[in-house]
Amino acid sequence: MDLKPIYKNVIEGQADAVESGVKAALAAGVDAGVILNEALIAAMDEVGNRFEDGDFFVPEMLIAARAMQAGLALLKPHLTAIDVQAAGKIAIGTVKGDLHDIGKNLVAMMLEGAGFEIVDLGVDVTPEAFVKAVQEGANLIGMSALLTTTMSNMSATIEALKAAGLREQVKVMVGGAPVTEEFARSIGADAFAPDASSATRVARQLVA
Amino acid sequence: MTELPPARPTHQFFDRQQCEVIHLAALEILRRTGARVHHPEALELLREADAIISDTNLVQFPAGLIEWALAQAPSNVTLCGRGTSQPAIRMEGMNVSFGTGSDCLNYLDPRTGEHRLFKAEDVVACIQLVDSLPEIEFCMSMGIPSDLDAISPYRHQAALMMEYTSKPVVFISGDKADCEAIVAMAAAIAGGSEALRMNPTLLCYSQITTPLNHGETSTDKLLYMAELGLPIVHMPSPMMGGTAPITMAGALALGNAEVLSGLVIHQLKNPGAPFVYGQGLHHIDMKTTISVYGAPEFELARAAVADLARYYNLPHWGYAGHTDSCVMDEQAASDATSSILVALLTGQHLAHDIGYIEAGLTTSPEMIVFSAEIINRMRHFMQGMSFDADSLALELIHQVGPGGDFLKTEHTLKNFRSFWQPVLFNRRRMHDWQKKGSKRLADQLREKTVSLMEARQPEPLSGSLKDELVYILQAAR
Ligand code: B12
Numbered sequence: 001m002d003l004k005p006i007y008k009n010v011i012e013g014q015a016d017a018v019e020s021g022v023k024a025a026l027a028a029g030v031d032a033g034v035i036l037n038e039a040l041i042a043a044m045d046e047v048g049n050r051f052e053d054g055d056f057f058v059p060e061m062l063i064a065a066r067a068m069q070a071g072l073a074l075l076k077p078h079l080t081a082i083d084v085q086a087a088g089k090i091a092i093g094t095v096k097g098d099l100h101d102i103g104k105n106l107v108a109m110m111l112e113g114a115g116f117e118i119v120d121l122g123v124d125v126t127p128e129a130f131v132k133a134v135q136e137g138a139n140l141i142g143m144s145a146l147l148t149t150t151m152s153n154m155s156a157t158i159e160a161l162k163a164a165g166l167r168e169q170v171k172v173m174v175g176g177a178p179v180t181e182e183f184a185r186s187i188g189a190d191a192f193a194p195d196a197s198s199a200t201r202v203a204r205q206l207v208a
Numbered sequence: 209m210t211e212l213p214p215a216r217p218t219h220q221f222f223d224r225q226q227c228e229v230i231h232l233a234a235l236e237i238l239r240r241t242g243a244r245v246h247h248p249e250a251l252e253l254l255r256e257a258d259a260i261i262s263d264t265n266l267v268q269f270p271a272g273l274i275e276w277a278l279a280q281a282p283s284n285v286t287l288c289g290r291g292t293s294q295p296a297i298r299m300e301g302m303n304v305s306f307g308t309g310s311d312c313l314n315y316l317d318p319r320t321g322e323h324r325l326f327k328a329e330d331v332v333a334c335i336q337l338v339d340s341l342p343e344i345e346f347c348m349s350m351g352i353p354s355d356l357d358a359i360s361p362y363r364h365q366a367a368l369m370m371e372y373t374s375k376p377v378v379f380i381s382g383d384k385a386d387c388e389a390i391v392a393m394a395a396a397i398a399g400g401s402e403a404l405r406m407n408p409t410l411l412c413y414s415q416i417t418t419p420l421n422h423g424e425t426s427t428d429k430l431l432y433m434a435e436l437g438l439p440i441v442h443m444p445s446p447m448m449g450g451t452a453p454i455t456m457a458g459a460l461a462l463g464n465a466e467v468l469s470g471l472v473i474h475q476l477k478n479p480g481a482p483f484v485y486g487q488g489l490h491h492i493d494m495k496t497t498i499s500v501y502g503a504p505e506f507e508l509a510r511a512a513v514a515d516l517a518r519y520y521n522l523p524h525w526g527y528a529g530h531t532d533s534c535v536m537d538e539q540a541a542s543d544a545t546s547s548i549l550v551a552l553l554t555g556q557h558l559a560h561d562i563g564y565i566e567a568g569l570t571t572s573p574e575m576i577v578f579s580a581e582i583i584n585r586m587r588h589f590m591q592g593m594s595f596d597a598d599s600l601a602l603e604l605i606h607q608v609g610p611g612g613d614f615l616k617t618e619h620t621l622k623n624f625r626s627f628w629q630p631v632l633f634n635r636r637r638m639h640d641w642q643k644k645g646s647k648r649l650a651d652q653l654r655e656k657t658v659s660l661m662e663a664r665q666p667e668p669l670s671g672s673l674k675d676e677l678v679y680i681l682q683a684a685r
Contacts, residue, residue, distance in 0.1 A: 057494035059449075099417050102450045106497055148313065148352050149361065149382055177569055178313050196497060 001028045003039040006071065010043035011050075013063030015070040022071040032078035036115070040068050040075075044113050048197050058106070065113025072115065087114070088207040091133035092142035093121030094176075095153035100146035103176060106196040107142060114200040116140075127153065127160035134161065134170045140206060142199070143189075145176040154179075155187035171206040175199060216592035218302075219553035221511040227519035230512075233461035234468050238269040243420040243469045247427035253476040267469070274468050277475040278520055285439050285482045285523045287346065287376035288407040290397060296376055297345055299484065299523030302555035306528060306548075306583055307346035308338055309561035310365075310380045310413070314570040315351055316535065318657040323534075323570065326351030331368055333661050334563075337573055339373035340660055343580035343587075346376040348413075348560055350571040366390040366410075367677045370397055371669050378411045378441075378560065384428040387412060389680055391436065396676045397669070405437050411484065411558075416444040416466045418451040422473070430470060434477035441525045441558075442470045445488030447499055454491070456505065460512055463487040484558070485517040486525030498567045501530045502543035507550045514554040526556025529579035530564035536574040536653065540565055544579045552590050577657045581632050588628040632656060 006021035018040075025035050047064045050056040056064075092108050094101050101123045112118045119133055130141055145151045154174050161167045172189045184192035191206055193199035222230075242260075245251055245267050255261055260268040286295035297305045315326045315334075334350040349365035356364045362381045369377045370393055377394075381387045390410070391401075398404040414429045416422060426442070433440040444466040446452035452459035467485055474483050489509040493500050500506060510526055517524030528551040531543035551559040561568070563576035593599070604619050614620050632652045634641060641647075647655075669677070 054495055058492075058497060059494060099423060102447060102492065102499075103497070105450075148354070 001025055001030050003030070003035065006035070006039035007043045007046075010040060010064055010067045010071065011047055013060065013067045015067040018067045018071040019074060022074045026074070026078060032075045033080065036072070036075055036079065040071050041115055044068050044115070047113070048110075048200060052197055061113065062109055065109060068113055068115070087116050088140050088203070089117040089119065089138050090140040090142055090173075090203065091119040091121055091130065091138035092144070093125035093130070094123045094144045094146075095150050095157065096124055096126050097153060098145050098147050098150040098176075099123050100144070100176070103146065103196070104142075104144035107144070107175065107193075107199045110196040110200050111142075111203055114204065116203065127157040130157045131160050131164045131166065134166045135164075138170065140171045140173065140203060142173045142175070142203075145174075145179060148178050151176075151178060151183065154189065158188050173199070173203060173206065211597065212595040214592050214594045217553060217590060219511065219550075220515065221508070221554070222515040222519070224519065227516055230457070230461050230464055230516055231519070233457075234464035235269075235271045235274060237420075237461060237465035238274060238469055239271060240268070241420065241465075242266045242268040243422060243466065245422040245427065245469075245473070246424045247422065247431075249431060250422065250427050250473045253473065257472075257476055259472075269469060269472060273472055277468070277472040278522075280475045280479040281471060281483045281522060282480060283521045283523070285411075285484060286408075287411060287439070288409050289376060290370070290374035290409055293407045297558070299557035304526070304552050304556055305345040305558055306551070306562055306579070307344060307378060307558060307560045308334070308348045308350050308576060309530065309564045309568065309571070310348040310350065310378070311352045312350060312564065312569055312571040313352060313354075314566070316565065316570055316572040316574070318573050318654055318661070325354040326571070327355050328353040328364075328368070331365065332372055334571060334573055334576070335369055335372040337576060337657075337661055339375060340663070341576070341580045343583040344375075344562060344576065346378055346411075346558065346560075347373050348378045349380065350563060360386060362386045363389045363393075363681060367393055367681055370394065370677065371674065376409055376411070378413050378558070380413055381429060383425050384432050387429050387432050389683075391438065392680050393677050396680065397673055401436070408438055408482075410438070412438065412440040414440060414442050416442060416470055418444045418446045418466060419462060420466060420469075422470065427473065430474055431477050434474045434481040437478060437481045439482040439484055440474070441484035441486045442474065443467060443486030443488060443525060445490065445499075448489070448491035448505070449494065450492040450499075452489075456489075456509065456512065459489055460487070460509070460516070463489050463513075464516060483522065484525055485513075485520060485522040487513045487516075488527070489513060498532060500532060501527075501561075501564060501567045502532045502539070502547075507547060510547075510550055510556060511554045514556050517557075518555070524557050526551050526554075526559040527561050528556070528559035529562030529575065529582075530568070531575070532565075532567045534566045534570070536565065536572050536578065536650070540572070540575055541578060541649075544575065545582050548579060548582045549586050549589070552586050573661060574653050574657045577660065578632070578653055581630065585628055585630070 009017040051061050108118050143154050173191045174184050174189045181192045191202045193202040244265050284300040287297040289296040315330045331351045338344045338347045366379045394410050395401045395404045412433050414426045430442050444463050446459045446463040448454045448459045452462050528547040529544045531540040533539035562579045563571045565572045
């Protein structure tokens with residue numbers, strides 16, 4: 001069966017058409033993992049490329065992500081544990097003391113569009129709350145800080161993960177305007193990304 | 209012939225009716241949707257004033273309460289320079305004062321062209337630059353020094369500003385404890401807290417979180433400043449398409465609801481305490497996701513906010529001299545020019561962020577010096593034209609007569625200096641310009657900036673006052 005129409009409808013943000021396409025593909029016996037990878041995720045990759053090239057704007061990207069999610073919801077019961085795991089579960093929030101959440105929200109939406117399961121911890125998130133999210137199954141955490149004064153809470157969170165004996169089982173990604181690659185390395189984070197579209201790329205590499 | 213007063217360029221965006229629509233919209237938002245107030249004392253004040261509180265901290269405001277608060281707040285606020293009761297800034301009518309922005313991470317060094325993290329010595333150099341430029345009338349910190357206390361940089365910045373400029377200071381704070389330390393320093397310099405309240409040298413800048421959230425720390429600062437009767441600009445920055453509707457009317461109404469609910473809390477604490485109206489209404493760029501500083505929408509938003517504040521008869525906060533460009537280039541120059549003109553035309557009382565580049569992540573001293581030149585130029589534009597007998601000069605025209613010239617007349621000699629004389633802009637012709645080194649504006653600007661930064665020695669604080677600042681800084685740790 002031709003998966004192209006699903007691919008195209010995700011890019012165009014047509015949630016209804018994606019749903020009916022996914023239903024038809026499942027009925028025709030196409031493997032759920034194949035639909036996920038070759039239609040949904042491939043389409044979101046293309047959306048990401050168009051965004052980076054400046055052909056797509058944020059709202060268009062979000063509507064494509066919504067269409068992708070609609071298809072994914074139908075696939076979920078048919079996906080194997082391995083397929084689901086592949087994408088990963090990310091707990092994301094702004095660090096303690098920081099209320100700047102626009103960047104964090106964008107990153108979360110993009111990751112969701114790329115097939116990640118998102119646990120949005122909101123703003124002003126304590127190290128303990130990040131630890132708890134990992135205990136509850138997140139295999140990736142994303143921390144955002146826009147203030148010089150709150151950046152230190154990123155390393156406080158990493159220390160808390162270590163203290164809880166969880167550091168080895170989770171990947172840590174950081175971002176926000178004052179955060180740099182160098183800073184990320186210095187606090188022992190696994191990765192840094194300067195913007196939302198590179199955040200998805202980096203997150204995928206981390207869980208690969 | 210009848211003598212008319214001088215004509216001045218003006219700009220009005222909203223009429224009364226349009227302001228009223230935004231006012232009534234805010235009343236409806238506050239009555240129907242309400243705002244969350246994460247602060248026990250503020251909730252208590254609101255409860256006593258008959259606001260309706262549900263779901264722990266969701267406050268719905270009766271219209272009468274908001275209009276009561278509007279009637280309490282003073283219609284004008286003045287700021288003084290260090291050690292004088294003479295107002296340096298009068299926030300009234302169409303007056304406009306310009307100042308820098310706060311807290312950039314990065315510094316674009318005019319000497320080396322290097323883009324790097326701010327250091328304390330850069331902050332000092334920038335403050336001294338502000339002190340030396342008459343066009344810049346108040347000071348914000350410009351940078352967050354990467355080599356100073358990272359946990360509480362705000363009181364250090366404030367101390368530096370109080371030390372290195374005698375101009376009014378607008379300060380940022382992390383929490384109420386910062387405010388206490390900063391106010392204590394200003395009071396020490398002013399000769400006591402009474403003197404500071406009568407002749408305030410500082411304004412507290414704090415933020416409401418859009419949409420409709422009054423956070424605990426920022427409300428703490430609001431109540432503290434209200435109690436002391438010292439001025440505060442307590443404002444949201446609704447981001448169209450992000451934290452606020454993408455349409456300007458909706459975003460403006462939302463932001464207005466946020467300011468007015470903040471004003472209610474403030475006036476309940478201390479009726480008549482000075483409050484500055486502000487809304488950092490702006491939008492998110494859907495291509496790059498930055499919060500945009502250089503755009504026609506940004507400028508329209510400024511005009512809207514200024515007209516709305518004037519409708520309320522409240523002093524207000526504005527923006528100018530900023531850009532999204534990463535360097536001091538043609539884009540930056542164009543943004544500075546249009547935003548400064550808009551600030552003057554729309555009468556924004558305190559136009560801040562002079563020198564911001566990279567959408568508020570970097571400060572460029574060259575942008576500050578360039579903006580000063582433009583402020584000077586546009587102030588001349590705003591002077592408009594006089595209609596008095598001397599300006600009409602009919603007698604002179606008659607005397608010179610057909611075919612004569614005006615160059616040698618006394619009248620020309622007396623008046624030619626009122627024309628704007630640029631410092632940076634070139635008016636030489638090609639051969640002459642080449643002889644002078646073929647300098648482009650950017651070259652002139654860099655040289656001028658560096659020489660200003662090297663020359664300046666501000667009025668020093670007396671030794672004992674300096675000791676007192678150091679003492680307060682250390683006690684606060
Ligand atoms: C909007 C704004 C606010 C709003 C925030 C509203 C909200 N709901 O978020 C309000 C008005 C509440 C606010 C408050 C304050 N602010 Co503010 N704010 C800004 C502003 C103008 C834009 C930030 C923004 O949203 N940008 C757009 C988003 C999309 O970009 P972004 O956040 O950088 O995110 C992108 C990347 O960084 C990355 N990313 C972000 N997070 C993550 C996470 C991960 C895991 C990854 C991989 C990537 C990633 O991807 C994102 C998308 O591409 C900036 C200036 C600026 N240009 O950044 C100042 C700025 C950040 N604020 C500043 C300050 C000082 C404050 C206040 C302290 C002021 C005060 N005293 O009241 C308070 C602090 C409140 C608090 N406790 O957090 C300073 C910070 C200086 C510093 N170095 O510490 C700045 C730089 C302005 C300045 N020059 O003064 N602010």
